[in-house]
Amino acid sequence: MGTTADLAHHFMEAVDQAAIASAAWRGLGDKNAADDAAVEAMRRTFDNVPFDGRVAIGEGERDEAPMLYIGEPLGSMVGQIGATKIDIAVDPLECTNNCASNSPNSIAVLAAAPRGTLLHAPDCYMDKIAAGPALNGHVSLDGGVAYNVEQAMHVLDRPAEDIRIVALERDRHKNLYNEIKATGAQLHLMGDGDVSGALWAAKDDGPYDMLMGIGAAPEGVISATAIRGLGGVFEGRLVFRSDEEEARAATMVNDDLTRLWKAHDLCQSEDAIFAAAGVCDGYLPGVVVAGDSSTTYNELIDVTSRTVVRNEVTRPL
Numbered sequence: 001m002g003t004t005a006d007l008a009h010h011f012m013e014a015v016d017q018a019a020i021a022s023a024a025w026r027g028l029g030d031k032n033a034a035d036d037a038a039v040e041a042m043r044r045t046f047d048n049v050p051f052d053g054r055v056a057i058g059e060g061e062r063d064e065a066p067m068l069y070i071g072e073p074l075g076s077m078v079g080q081i082g083a084t085k086i087d088i089a090v091d092p093l094e095c096t097n098n099c100a101s102n103s104p105n106s107i108a109v110l111a112a113a114p115r116g117t118l119l120h121a122p123d124c125y126m127d128k129i130a131a132g133p134a135l136n137g138h139v140s141l142d143g144g145v146a147y148n149v150e151q152a153m154h155v156l157d158r159p160a161e162d163i164r165i166v167a168l169e170r171d172r173h174k175n176l177y178n179e180i181k182a183t184g185a186q187l188h189l190m191g192d193g194d195v196s197g198a199l200w201a202a203k204d205d206g207p208y209d210m211l212m213g214i215g216a217a218p219e220g221v222i223s224a225t226a227i228r229g230l231g232g233v234f235e236g237r238l239v240f241r242s243d244e245e246e247a248r249a250a251t252m253v254n255d256d257l258t259r260l261w262k263a264h265d266l267c268q269s270e271d272a273i274f275a276a277a278g279v280c281d282g283y284l285p286g287v288v289v290a291g292d293s294s295t296t297y298n299e300l301i302d303v304t305s306r307t308v309v310r311n312e313v314t315r316p317l
Helices: 005-023 031-046 096-101 145-156 171-183 194-202 217-230 243-252
Strands: 052-057 085-094 107-114 125-131 164-168 186-190 210-216 233-239 273-278 288-290 293-302 307-316
Touching: 005 031, 005 085, 005 107, 005 273, 005 293, 031 085, 031 096, 031 107, 052 217, 085 096, 085 194, 085 217, 107 194, 107 217, 125 194, 125 217, 145 171, 145 210, 164 171, 164 194, 171 186, 171 210, 186 194, 194 210, 194 217, 194 233, 210 217, 217 233, 217 273, 217 293, 217 307
Parallel strands: 052 085, 164 186, 164 210
Antiparallel strands: 085 107, 107 273, 125 210, 125 233, 273 293, 288 293, 293 307
C-alpha cells in the first residue's frame, strides 16, 4: 500500500479540473451550474485514480447529492486487495456565489488522508476558530472572544485595534460581531469562503490573525487538515440545523455531539494532504484561459513534511 502523498499529483489534477470546469461559469449568475460543473469534473478525475477512496464528508447525503455524496466510493481500485485506502473531504467549488458573480476567493478544494482518519460526519455546520503557529496553544474555541483577543494581544505584542479577526457575513453572527467590536479588535467580513479565511489566519504573512464563527463542517475538516500542515491552530464544534441532522451525526460520531474537535481530531493522520486550485482571483489566482490553453494555479500542503508548494499549470483545452 502507498501513502496519501504518493497520490498527491492525482488530487492536484482533481482540483485543477474542477477549477477549469467551474471557471467557464464565472460571472454568469448561475451558481448551481458552476457547482455541478466542478463536481462532475472532480468526480470524473477520481474515476482514474489508483486508490480505494471514500468521501468522508462532502457534498451532502446520498439523496441530496448525485456525486461526491458522503460515503461514496471513489477510484479505480475500490475493493481491491492491497489498494491504498483513502478518505476525502471535499468541496469541489467553495464560494459558488462568488464564482457566479466572478468575485474573489472561489476555489476547488479537498483534503485526503488514510481511511478512517478524517471526521466522517453529516454535511452540518461547525463553529470554528483558526489561527497561526504563534497562537497555537494560546487560543481556543472554549475561551470566548474576549479571552482569545487578550491572548492574541499578549502573544503578538499588539494592541487590540491591531488584532485582525475575520468571520463570514451572516445574520447568525450578530452576537459574535458585537463581542469582537467590544474588545476593540478589527472585524473583517467575508461573504463566503471560510477555507480561504482560515488559511489566511493560519499563515504568518496573512491578512488576518484569527478566523471565528460558524461555517460548513466539510470546510472545517478541509481547513483543519491544511492547518495541521501549517502548524497553526484549528478547533471546531458541530452545529446542527435539525433533529434529523443531529440524529444522523450521533450514529457517525458515537454520540459525541458536543465534543471540541481539534485539528488532530478532525484529521488524525500526518499522512495527509490539502489541495486547492483557484477559480476566481483571491486566495489563489483564478483560472486563466488564453487561446487554446488554460492555466491553473494550485496549492499543495503536505502535512507530513509541513511544506507548502504552489504550482502554475498550463494545459491545452
